[in-house]
Structures are given as structure tokens and as C-alpha cells.
Amino acid sequence: MSWARDKSWLIKVGLASCGIAAGGRKVYDAFSTQFGDRGLDVKLKQTGCMGMCYNEVLVEVSSPEKERIFYGKVTPEKVERIINEHIIGGKPVTEWVIPDEEINSFLAKQTRIVLRNCGIIDPESIDDYLAADGYQAIDKILRSMSPQEVISEVTNSGLRGRGGAGFPTGIKWGFARKSANRQKYIICNADEGDPGAFMDRSVLESDPHSVIEGILIAGYAVGASEGYIYVRAEYPLAIQRLEIAIAQSREAGFIGESILGYNFDFDIKIRQGAGAFVCGEETALIMSIEGRRGMPRFRPPFPAQSGLWGKPTTINNVETLANVPWIILHGADAYNTYGTEKSKGxxxxxxxxxxxxxxxxxxxxxxxxxxxxxxxxxxxxxxxxxxxxxxxxxxxxxxxxxxxxxxxxxxxxxxxxxxxxxxxxxxxxETSCMLDIAKFFLNFTQAESCGKCTFCRVGTLRMLEILQRITEGNGKEGDIELLEELAQNVKRASLCGLGQTAPNPVLTTVKYFRDEYEAHIYEKKCPAKKCPALITYEIIPEKCPGCGLCTKYCPTGAISGEKKKPYVIDNEKCIRCGLCMKVCRLDAVSVY
Amino acid sequence: MVIEASTREKPSFAVIDAIVHKHNVEAGAVIPVLQEIQETYGYVPPVAIQRIAENMNVPASEVFGIVTFYAQFRLQPLGKNLIKVCHGTACHLCGTETVAERLSQVTGAREGETSQDGMFTVERVACLGCCSLAPCIMVNGETYGRLTPEAIDKIVNEIRKKEAKEIPAPVG
The missing domain is CATH 3.10.20.600 (Ubiquitin-like (UB roll))
Incomplete structure (x- = not known):
């Protein structure tokens, strides 16, 4: 807890999933070995996601005078020089330092409330969280606020559900509070299934205690005594850090019976999602915790009246809950200074x-x-x-x-x-094909549809087939209109959010990039040069030195030629995978 | 996730029963039970479905329905190394297709398959959440990012080298 006042060097290595994937553990071990071997008195810490994922592995070096320097793309090989020149010699290795201007422009427009501790504290240390005002908010409400006051504070902050739908959190809590039932549940939805999204994973890996504290506050507000965190099994590190955090929190007396000596009991369990996108929908998620196929059901009754095991249940997303302790500590007015009239924070x-x-x-x-x-x-x-x-x-x-x-x-x-x-x-x-993107997402939702509603199950498949046809060069007049009509029907005739929103990627690409659809249908051309059936790869003879590297990678043996003479691609055999273009070091492969 | 040794183990009722009893104290435990069964054997053996159903007093059809509903569960044994190929949006844009093509060439297993030599199972996953390092794959629980076809060769070669050093694995 007292490291901030220590008079020694401090090194932090970003060890969230992306940091580890980039080789962060090896960098951490390299520092650790060097310090051990050379008997240097340097504090080495792991931390979570620092945000600048493009620069992973990230290392922060703070001098005893608290001057902080960030190194980007650090490898184990770079560690020795950083130690020698920076820590021993006192001069940062400037060529590896991330320039201040870059950090400033990355951070200037940002405001960190949810991510307040991410990349700063050690996610596996409750002491670090406590030193950063952790568990102060739960202490404050137990000491001085009634559940109704907590709900009012959150309502006044203007916080809306961050899982996507944007329903006001305070109002949601109010509904569950009003339900007259002694057994109520809080569920933290950490089933982050959107491909291309890693917000919740990063928060759970970097600051799990803030989410736990948010759950406790929600529990107190609605009158629940039990909470579940439903987290994707695909996030092993997030699960591991949550388990550590829950154990620490229990030991410190923040989870369990008579929390902090007050008349408030609360227990938290983790449930691992088994890989179904539809379980992000709240009624499907409840089914999954109950041990069934995660299929959404009709609402009402809403979970606030009848949710898990038929009891009143409040479901909040990870990010929503991570906001809550900050709002309690700093007040609703501090929170709603950020944002617009209807979207705060x-x-x-x-x-x-x-x-x-x-x-x-x-x-x-x-x-x-x-x-x-x-x-x-x-x-x-x-x-x-x-x-x-x-x-x-x-x-x-x-x-x-x-x-x-x-x-x-x-x-x-x-x-x-x-x-x-x-x-x-x-x-x-400009190299991204909008039809390819629409097809990509539709392929995803089509596969993830639980199959309950006919339009979501079959309608999305028909839409996908039309898109496939268009991108294969067999589109015909009327296809765009047919897509639009089907899209409207899928939206109208689906029970849950998955089906109601599944056509959005198609509808928006048709709306803004209709010309690209027309180029595929009428000219049989893919303007972004992405759709395999509509493109041709060719080797530019003037640029090809005949090294033969591409032939090693071509999966169908479509490239032939003599060493040191330009190679040629046989279009009949070519499957347009693009491997040759990717491996050619002289840009001798072109696509048209 | 190291499952290699146990994949060759025959499913036993004693092990399955112990797993069921461990979780069956709370309601809705079928999914956690199946998850631990899979962690133990690398897949959900059909014999386990029947046994779980009897032990937990749920129809076997319902347990089977859960297994097939959730993407996590597999009904076939795994190869010695499990490779998950990320097909998230960022990876898709940054060239997963070419990386996946190379991977299936060098491992001998296309997505959803296990290679003939039993060395690799290649799976397609929706998103590993390492979007800034796209394209990426996960090998035995460890994520590799910023991949190129050349990097795939290196990763697969290293696994093969490591496997060759160990005691020769029984075939099949």
C-alpha cells in the first residue's frame, strides 16, 4: 500500500490478455531474473491493461523522483539495456520510449472513470485497490445512506446500461427494490460476446474489485443477498482474477455475512458461460444460469419481477457496475457534468x-x-x-x-x-468491402440464433444466402430490395434483441454503400478487391525476381515458374486466398 | 489448458460421479458439471451424458440438448494440441483468412477437425478479445498475436519440435 512513498525505482508491466499475448510474461520474467541476479533494489509489479494495446508489451518505469516513462513494444531482449541505461545510468533509452506527444494525443480526449485503476494497480492485490479508494463507496453507503438514497443517487447521475440498450440503471434498480420478495438476485453480465469487443474483459482483468464493489452496492440498493457473475469461459484470465478478487474480498470482510459489521449479507458466485452469444440477452442468460439451453423468453414478466429461479433479479453489465463506486464516492453531480443531455458520463x-x-x-x-x-x-x-x-x-x-x-x-x-x-x-x-462486413456479421448472428423465432432462424439464413450469391458474382436485380424487405421482417418478428438487431449491419451498409452493392450485382466487381469470386491475382513480371517464396505458401500449387525468372499464377487453380501477396516481400503480386 | 495425458484416459463412472456430486449441491448445476467433465477428458464422452442424466435426475435428451446448444462443448476427443483461430471482426479485417489457410496447411487439420496424426485440433472461435493484436490464435490457452503466415510456420514447428523431444506418443 505504501509503494507510492517508497524511494526506489518502480517498474510496471501491463499483463492483461493482450499484454500477455504480445509476450508480457516473458518481459516480466526477464526483469525479475535480472533484478534477482544483480541484486538490484527495484520494485517490479504487474498491472492490467494500460489502454495503448497497439504498443504492447508496455512497460512503465518510474524513478524515485516519480518521473514516469513508458516503453512500448518491449521484448525480453530489450530489458537488459533498459536496466543498464535507464535505471543504472539514469538516461532513458529514448528510441524505445513512447513520445510524450503520442501519449498526450492518445489521452487528451479521454476521461477515465471506469478505467480509473486499469493499468495503474495490480489487479491481484486488494491492497492496491484499497489504496485507490477501493471499497470506500460500500463503506459510505452502509454507514450513511439508505437503499433509496443509493438508487436516487444513481438515477440522478444519469447512468444508463452500458451493455447496449441504455436503460437507466437507477430506474432498473428501483423496479427490483419495489418487488416484494425476500430473495432477490444481482447478476453481473460479463458474457461479452460481440466479436471485436474487449471492454469488459479488460476491466475484469485489470480492476476486478471495482466490479465486485459495484455488485455489492447494487445488492444493497435493491435488497438482494446473492449475486452471480456470468462470465465467458473464453476469458480464463478474467475468471482467474475474479476468483482471486472474490477470495480476497471475502477475507477482508466485504463479502459474506454482516459486511463491515452492518446488517447486510451478500455472497457472490461465478458462473462460466459456455459460448452462446444469445446468452448476453438477459432472459437467456438467466436460463443458462438455471442450467438450461439459453433461449430468450417473452417479457413481461421482466426479470425485475420474475428472474432467476422466479425471483426478482437485476442484471447489469460489467462497465455499468464499474461506474457505480465512482458515482457513490464523487456524487451524481460530478458524474453528470460529463456527457450530453440524455447520455451522461x-x-x-x-x-x-x-x-x-x-x-x-x-x-x-x-x-x-x-x-x-x-x-x-x-x-x-x-x-x-x-x-x-x-x-x-x-x-x-x-x-x-x-x-x-x-x-x-x-x-x-x-x-x-x-x-x-x-x-x-x-x-x-478503403480495402474493406462493405458486403464482406455485412456478410461477416450476418454469418455470426445466423449461427448464434437460438432458433426459437422463425424469422431470426430462417430469415437471417435467407439473407445470408442472398449476400453470398451477390459476393459470388451471381447477384441479380431486385436482390437489394429483397434484402431490405427480409430485414424489416426479421426485425419485426423476433422476440429478443439478437433477432431485432441482426439485420442492422446489412441495412446500414445498404443505406450508405448502395453503390458498392450495385457494383457487385451489375458490374460483377468488388471495389475493395476482397470478394474472392470477383478478383484475380497476378504476378507483375517486372517486379518478380523469381525467388519462389510464394510457391511454398500457395495451398493449391497454382504458382509455377523457373528460379530467377518471373513466376505466373494459374487462374484455374488459384483459390484467391491471398497468401502469395501476403508473403511476397517485393510487392510483386497484384490484385484486380 | 493441458489435457493431453487425460485425453487417453477412459471415462470412468467414479470420476463422473465425483464431478456430479461436487456441483450438484446447487440448482442448475448441469452446465458446470459438463464443463468439468470436458476439462477432465477434453470432450464430453457420450457415456457421461447418460450417467449425468441418471445421477442428476434430468432426461438424457435435455443434457444432450445443452451439450449441442453451447459452442464450448465437444463430443469428439481432442488432438494433443488445441488451436483456436480467432474470427473476430478485427481479425477478419486484418487477414485471418490467410493465416487460417496456412494453419490448416501446416497442421493438416481444417477448422473443426483434428489432424490425422492426432497432433492438432483446430477450432474456429468468435473472438478471443485480443483485437489490437489481430490476427490472433490461441494455442493450448496461450494467445499469439500480430500473426503472419511465416509466424504460423514458426509456432507449429516449435510445437512439433517439443513433441518430438518428449517420449514418443502412442498412435491413435
Whole structure:
């Protein structure tokens, strides 16, 4: 707890999933071995996601004078020089340091409330969380606030559900509070299933205690005594850190009976999701915890009246709950200074795709998409023109570059035809085919449809077949209209959010990129050069030195030629996988 | 996740019963039971479905329905190494297709298959959540990011080398 006052060097290595995937553990071990071997008095800590995922592995070096320097893309090989020159020599290795301007432009437009501790504290240390005002909010409400006052505070903050639908959290809690039943439940929805989204995973891996504290506060407010965290089995590290945090919290007396000596009992259990996207929908999630197939049911009754085991249940998303302790500690008025009239506070986004600086970001509501892509994200990673941004995952839509000044709040995003969703933001450049994206998401929702509603089960499949036909060069007049008609029917005739939003990616791409659909149908061309049936790969003889590397990778043996002479691709055999283009070091393969 | 040794173990009623009893204290335990069965054997053996149904007093058809509903459960044994290929949005945009193509060439298993030599099972997953490192795959629980076809060769070669060093595995 007292490290902040220590007079020694402090090294932090970002060890959330992406840091580890980039080799973070090896970097951490390299530091550890060096310090051990050389007997250096340096504090080495693991921390969670620092946000700048594009620079993983990230290492923060703080001098005894508290001067902080960030190194990006650190490898175990770089460790020795950092120790020698920076820690022993006192001079940072400037060529590996992330420049201040870069950090500033990445952070300038951000406001960190949910991510307040991410990348700062050790997620496996309750002492670190306590030192960062952790569990102060639960202490405050037990000491001085009635459940009704807690609900009013959260209602006044304007916090809305961050899972996507944006329902006001305080009002949701109020419904459950009013239900006259002695047994009530809180469920934390951590079944983050959107492909391209990692907000909840990062929060759970980097600051699990803040979510636990949020659950406790929700439990106190609605009068529940038991909580479940429903987390994807695909997130092993998040589960592991949650288990550690729950054990620590229990030992410290924040979970259990008579919490902090007050008349409040609460217990938290983890349930692992078994890989069904539809379980993000609350009634399906409840079915899954009850040990059944996760199929949504008709509402009402809403879970607030009859949820888990038929008891009143409040379901909140990870990000929503992580906001709560901050709101209690700093007050509703501090929170609602951020944001727009109807969307208060901040939103966490997972910025990815063809963006130069992808990562985990938190921005005040009301910021424009342009500011996110260019100020924070630094534009496209390829240097090619920014074409569109996909928001909200499979339930969301594609917003074109021409609407980049759209403000990020629930109402403005919905107006474009997309939805805010849980926070996936995928940047696309001119090489991204909009039909391919629509097909990609529809393929996903089609496979994940639970099959209960006919239009969601069969309608999405028919839509997918039409898209497949168009991208294979067999589109015909009337296909676009047919897609639109089917889309409306799927939306209307589906019970849950999955089916009601599944056509959004198709509808938004048709709305903003109709010309691209027409090019596929009438000219049999894919303008982004992505759809295999409509493109041809060719080796440019002038550029090909005949090294033969591409032949090693070609899966169908379609490339032939003599060493040191230009090779040729046999179009009959070529399956358009693009491996040759990817491995060629001289850009001798072109596509048209 | 290291499952290799246990995949060759024959499912036993004693082990299945112990798992059921461990979880069956609370309602709705079928899914946690199946998850632990799979962790033990690498898959859900058909014999376990029947046994769980009898022990927990639920129709076998319902247990089977749960197994087939959730993507996590498999009914076939795993190869020695499990490779999950991420098909998330970011990975899709950044070229998973080419990486996956190369992977199936060098492992001999297409997505959803186990290679003939039993060395690799390749699975397609919706998203590993490492979008900033796209395209990525997970090998035996460890994630590899920023992949290229060349990097795939390296990863697979390293596994093969490691396997060759160990005691020769029985075939099949």
C-alpha cells in the first residue's frame, strides 16, 4: 500500500490478455531474473491493461523522483539495456520510449472513470485497490445512506446500461427494490460476446474489485443477498482474477455475512458461460444460469419481477457496475457534468481494426467519431483513406466517413441506423468491402440464433444466402430490395434483441454503400478487391525476381515458374486466398 | 489448458460421479458439471451424458440438448494440441483468412477437425478479445498475436519440435 512513498525505482508491466499475448510474461520474467541476479533494489509489479494495446508489451518505469516513462513494444531482449541505461545510468533509452506527444494525443480526449485503476494497480492485490479508494463507496453507503438514497443517487447521475440498450440503471434498480420478495438476485453480465469487443474483459482483468464493489452496492440498493457473475469461459484470465478478487474480498470482510459489521449479507458466485452469444440477452442468460439451453423468453414478466429461479433479479453489465463506486464516492453531480443531455458520463470503447493506435479507450459521451478515429486513434494504420466505422458489433451498423461528425450518445448513434452497443469500434479503410462486413456479421448472428423465432432462424439464413450469391458474382436485380424487405421482417418478428438487431449491419451498409452493392450485382466487381469470386491475382513480371517464396505458401500449387525468372499464377487453380501477396516481400503480386 | 495425458484416459463412472456430486449441491448445476467433465477428458464422452442424466435426475435428451446448444462443448476427443483461430471482426479485417489457410496447411487439420496424426485440433472461435493484436490464435490457452503466415510456420514447428523431444506418443 505504501509503494507510492517508497524511494526506489518502480517498474510496471501491463499483463492483461493482450499484454500477455504480445509476450508480457516473458518481459516480466526477464526483469525479475535480472533484478534477482544483480541484486538490484527495484520494485517490479504487474498491472492490467494500460489502454495503448497497439504498443504492447508496455512497460512503465518510474524513478524515485516519480518521473514516469513508458516503453512500448518491449521484448525480453530489450530489458537488459533498459536496466543498464535507464535505471543504472539514469538516461532513458529514448528510441524505445513512447513520445510524450503520442501519449498526450492518445489521452487528451479521454476521461477515465471506469478505467480509473486499469493499468495503474495490480489487479491481484486488494491492497492496491484499497489504496485507490477501493471499497470506500460500500463503506459510505452502509454507514450513511439508505437503499433509496443509493438508487436516487444513481438515477440522478444519469447512468444508463452500458451493455447496449441504455436503460437507466437507477430506474432498473428501483423496479427490483419495489418487488416484494425476500430473495432477490444481482447478476453481473460479463458474457461479452460481440466479436471485436474487449471492454469488459479488460476491466475484469485489470480492476476486478471495482466490479465486485459495484455488485455489492447494487445488492444493497435493491435488497438482494446473492449475486452471480456470468462470465465467458473464453476469458480464463478474467475468471482467474475474479476468483482471486472474490477470495480476497471475502477475507477482508466485504463479502459474506454482516459486511463491515452492518446488517447486510451478500455472497457472490461465478458462473462460466459456455459460448452462446444469445446468452448476453438477459432472459437467456438467466436460463443458462438455471442450467438450461439459453433461449430468450417473452417479457413481461421482466426479470425485475420474475428472474432467476422466479425471483426478482437485476442484471447489469460489467462497465455499468464499474461506474457505480465512482458515482457513490464523487456524487451524481460530478458524474453528470460529463456527457450530453440524455447520455451522461463516459463510454469505454474497444478501438480496433485498421486504426493506427488501437486499444482500450474511455471517452466522455458526446465526443465525435472523428475525434475518436483521428485524435485518439491516429487515423488508419495503413495510411489509406478512412472509409467507415463499425459500431455495436453484430447488432450495430456501419457509419460512413461522411458521418464521422456524429456524436457518440445513445440517440445520435441510433439515428444513423446503428446502435451504441456495448463498445466495439472497428475502423475500416478503403480495402474493406462493405458486403464482406455485412456478410461477416450476418454469418455470426445466423449461427448464434437460438432458433426459437422463425424469422431470426430462417430469415437471417435467407439473407445470408442472398449476400453470398451477390459476393459470388451471381447477384441479380431486385436482390437489394429483397434484402431490405427480409430485414424489416426479421426485425419485426423476433422476440429478443439478437433477432431485432441482426439485420442492422446489412441495412446500414445498404443505406450508405448502395453503390458498392450495385457494383457487385451489375458490374460483377468488388471495389475493395476482397470478394474472392470477383478478383484475380497476378504476378507483375517486372517486379518478380523469381525467388519462389510464394510457391511454398500457395495451398493449391497454382504458382509455377523457373528460379530467377518471373513466376505466373494459374487462374484455374488459384483459390484467391491471398497468401502469395501476403508473403511476397517485393510487392510483386497484384490484385484486380 | 493441458489435457493431453487425460485425453487417453477412459471415462470412468467414479470420476463422473465425483464431478456430479461436487456441483450438484446447487440448482442448475448441469452446465458446470459438463464443463468439468470436458476439462477432465477434453470432450464430453457420450457415456457421461447418460450417467449425468441418471445421477442428476434430468432426461438424457435435455443434457444432450445443452451439450449441442453451447459452442464450448465437444463430443469428439481432442488432438494433443488445441488451436483456436480467432474470427473476430478485427481479425477478419486484418487477414485471418490467410493465416487460417496456412494453419490448416501446416497442421493438416481444417477448422473443426483434428489432424490425422492426432497432433492438432483446430477450432474456429468468435473472438478471443485480443483485437489490437489481430490476427490472433490461441494455442493450448496461450494467445499469439500480430500473426503472419511465416509466424504460423514458426509456432507449429516449435510445437512439433517439443513433441518430438518428449517420449514418443502412442498412435491413435
Amino acid at each position: 463516459t463510454k469505454v470503447f474497444a478501438l480496433a481494426g485498421k486504426v493506427a493506435r488501437g486499444g482500450l479507450i474511455e471517452v466522455p459521451m458526446g465526443i465525435t467519431l472523428r475525434e475518436i478515429v483521428f485524435n485518439i486513434g491516429g487515423g488508419t494504420s495503413t495510411g489509406l483513406e478512412f472509409k467507415a466505422i463499425q459500431i455495436g458489433g453484430p447488432s450495430g451498423g456501419v457509419i460512413p466517413a461522411s458521418l464521422a461528425d456524429t456524436r457518440v450518445d445513445y440517440e445520435s448513434v441510433t439515428e444513423t441506423g446503428a446502435i451504441m452497443g456495448s463498445g466495439g469500434l472497428i475502423v475500416m479503410d
